[in-house]
Amino acid sequence: MSFTHTPLKRTRLNRSELFIPGSKPDLFPKAVNSKADVICIDLEDAVAPQDKDEAKKNLIQALKELDFGKKTVSMRINGLDTNFCYRDVVDVMENGGERLDLMMIPKVGVPADVYAIDMLVTQIESRTKRDKKIGFELIVETAMGMANLDSICSGSGRIESLHFGYADYAASVRMRTTNVGGPNPDYAILTHESPEGRLTHWNDLWHNPISQMAILGRKHGLRVIDGPFGDFSDPDGYNAQGKRTAILGCEGKWAIHPNQVELANDLFTPKESTIERARKIVTLMKEAQDHHDGAVTLDGKLIDAASVRQAEQLIDQQDLIDSMS
C-alpha cells in the first residue's frame, strides 16, 4: 500500500536560514533582528580551527541570554570526521538550556552518522530532562551522502530537513568549479545552426543533485532546503538560483549574508496570484464534484483532483507563513 503524499514530519517556516559564524557574536543580535525564519549559528566551516572553542562558548551564552523571539534556532556542528563534533553536541546541549531547536549535521555519508548523533542527543535529553526535543537538519554535500540518501533519511526520527551544500558537494564529486552555486559557462550546449549562428545555452549544473535531494526528501516527509549562494553581491544570481530550486520543490534557501534574507523570504513565499489561482481551483473542483464532474476547465486549462492536490500544498505553505506573521 502506498500513499501518494507523504505528509511533512514537522512543519516549520524555513524560507530563509541565516548563517552566522559562532566566532562573530557581535553579529548575533543583528541576526535576531533580521527577518530570517531560521538562524543557524555555525561552529563548522565558517569558524577557524583555533576559534572553535570560543565560538561554542559564544553560542552557549547566546542561547541562554539572547531573546530569539519566534525564530527557529539551529547550530551547525562540526563533522563526524573531526574531533570537535562530540564536544559540540555535549557542551551545547548540556550548557545551553532549552532554546536550541535544531542541530545541523554536515557531510552525512551513511545512516550511522545520523544514528551516532541521535544517540548522543537522546542520552543528553534524557539526563538533562530536556522538554523540547532537538530536530535534525542534514546537509547533503558528498558523493556518499547523495548515493546513500534514501537510507540516510530513515536514520533517525529527528530528521526534519535536507539541505544542499554546493561547495562541499562540488569538491566531493570533483566538479571543475570553485563557485558556490550559480552557473558555469562550461556547462552549456551549442544549438544547431540558426540565423543568429550557433547559440550557447547555459544549463544548470546543480539541477540533478538538487532534484534528487528533493525527490528523496519528500519521499521521507522532509523539508527540502536550497543551500548557499556564495556571491552575496549578486542578488539577481541568487534569485535565479532560488527560483529554479523553488520550482524543483525546495521551500527555502540559506542566506550567508543578511542581504540575502529578504530575497529568500520573497522567493519562497508563493505569489499572491498563485495562491488566488490555487484557491479558485479548490472552490471550482468542489463545485464540480458536487455536480459529479471529475474535471473542468479554468482559464481554458484542464483541472482535476490532482490540481486540487497541487493547489492545497501551496495553500498550506501560505497558511504556515500567515500563522507565523
Ligand code: GLV
Ligand atoms: C555548505 O556547507 C557547502 O558546502 O556549500
Ligand code: MG
Ligand atoms: Mg559544507
